[in-house]
Amino acid sequence: MFAKLKHGLSASFFHSDHSRPVDLHDTRGVGIRVVxxxxxxxxxxxxxxxNLEIKAGETFCIIGPSGTGKSVLLKHIVKLETxxxxxxxxxxxxIFSGDPHDSSRDYRYSMVFQSSALFNSLTVGENVGLWLREKRVCKEQRIREIIREKLEMVGLSGREGLRTSELSGGMKKRVAIARSLAMNPxxxxxxxxxxxxxxxTTDELANTILKLKETTRNTTVIVTHDLNFALYISDRIAMMSGGTIVEVGTPREIKQSQNPVVRSFIYTTTKGIRGD
Known part of the structure; x- marks a missing residue:
């Protein structure tokens, strides 16, 4: 588990040995169903x-106050928890039963942690290309091209040589995203x-994620307590409270919800939304 955490949790979805060749062009969104x-x-x-269903290719946010189980649910999706x-x-x-060696189960995933989980001893480019080099996915020239491509996607062109100590908090988040994108999850x-x-910086990050949606086909799942952020970038949102899902809907449906738990969270965390 530690190896996955320190590399930003970039991995094959059901296999950790990476014994098969990796085709970085073969990318698609996956559907998720929690039962x-x-x-x-x-x-x-x-x-x-x-109980929750996330559609293939959508941007899905899980919102709610701290301590409601949002991050624990996320860790189950990537099998860090059982x-x-x-x-x-x-x-x-x-994902928790059946034959783990069935090739039809092999999906690539990556996770961007709250702390960004970058290596301070490595440059920006070395952080982004870490998984590619470690797994020897392609030749060095192609790795350098991928690093440039992914940094450009997150608005950090030409920053390969910077150290993480030279980055702002928002830049670190974008480097972590670029590293996650390097494997085309x-x-x-x-x-x-x-x-x-x-x-x-939050607005810049939101626009980065929205821009990525235009060029990638993957499924995106985001845990956040930032309601404005969730309303801005999501296709659909699930509200968690007390360890349960209390409502699922589009941003408009969540804003118009009559559920007292949802309404309380909205009016407490987002001033001025009343009446929208």
């Missing part, structure tokens, strides 16, 4: 009978991407 998921930590029931009961299906194939996940960012 009856339960998770306990000791006597604390963190996830309570979670449920006490229930199942998660990727393109209708269960079918699924990319973000855990609290706007944490510790000022409003201007």
């Amino acid at each position: 009856g998921l339960n998770k306990y930590f000791g006597s604390t029931h963190v996830l309570k009978d979670i 449920p006490d009961s229930g199942e998660i299906y990727i393109d209708d194939l269960p 079918d699924l990319i996940l973000y855990d609290e991407p706007t944490a510790e960012l000022d409003p201007v």
Whole structure:
């Protein structure tokens, strides 16, 4: 698990040995279905009978106050946690049961952590190309081309030689995204991407993710407590409270929700939204 964490969790979805060649052009979004998921930590029931469906290719945000189980759910999707009961299906194939060596289960995923998880000892370019070099996916010339392409996609052209200590918080987030994109993932996940960012940098990050949506076909899942951010970038949103999903809908449907839990969260966290 530590190896996955330190590399930004860039990996094959069901295989960790990468024994098969990687085709970086063969990329598509994946559908996710969560059925009856339960998770306990000791006597604390963190996830309570979670049922959720995320469509292939959509940008899906999971919102809610801190401590509601959002990040725990995200970790189950990438198998960093194992449920006490229930199942998660990727393109209708269960990830916690069945034959793990079935090649039809092989999906690439990457995760952008709240801390960005960059290596301070490496340059920006070396961080972005780390997975490609470690797995010897392609020749060095092509790796350098991919690094330039992905940095350009996140608005950091020509920054390959910078050290992470020279980057702002927002730039670190974008480098982490570029590193995740280097493997052309079918699924990319973000855990609290706007944490510790000022409003201007948050807006830049939101526009970066929206721009990526125009050029990639992957499925994007974002955990955040930042409602404005979620409303701006999402195709659909799920609201979590107390370890359960209380509502799922488009940004417009969430804003117009009559659910008292949703309304309380909206009017507490986003001033001026009332009446929109």
